[in-house]
Amino acid sequence: MVRSEDYTKLYEKNDNVNPSHYKQGEVECIDALEAATVNLRGIDAVCTANAIKYLWRWREKNGVEDLEKSIWYIKKMIRKIQEGADHKG
Secondary structure (H helix, E strand, C coil), rough: CCHHHHHHHHHHHCCCCCCCHHHEEEHHHHHHHHCCCCCCHHHHHHHHHHCCCCHHCCCCCCHHHHHHHHHHHHHHHHHHHHCCCCCCC
């Protein structure tokens, strides 16, 4: 498995895959997402990761649009929980 810091070194010159809005300080968004979803699966992992991703980058990329996308994923997860679809909690 290629670590994100190794991948970043490979693509420093023209980095369309790993742009600067996916790094906060020394932390890559992909690494934070991996940690946040390690015990999740399926739609729980997808919604959690996407909500975090949009919150992570909102100020550097699409502003309010990214905040709204994050809310959409959070609401999707809430609906699934309320339906009782394979959730703990």
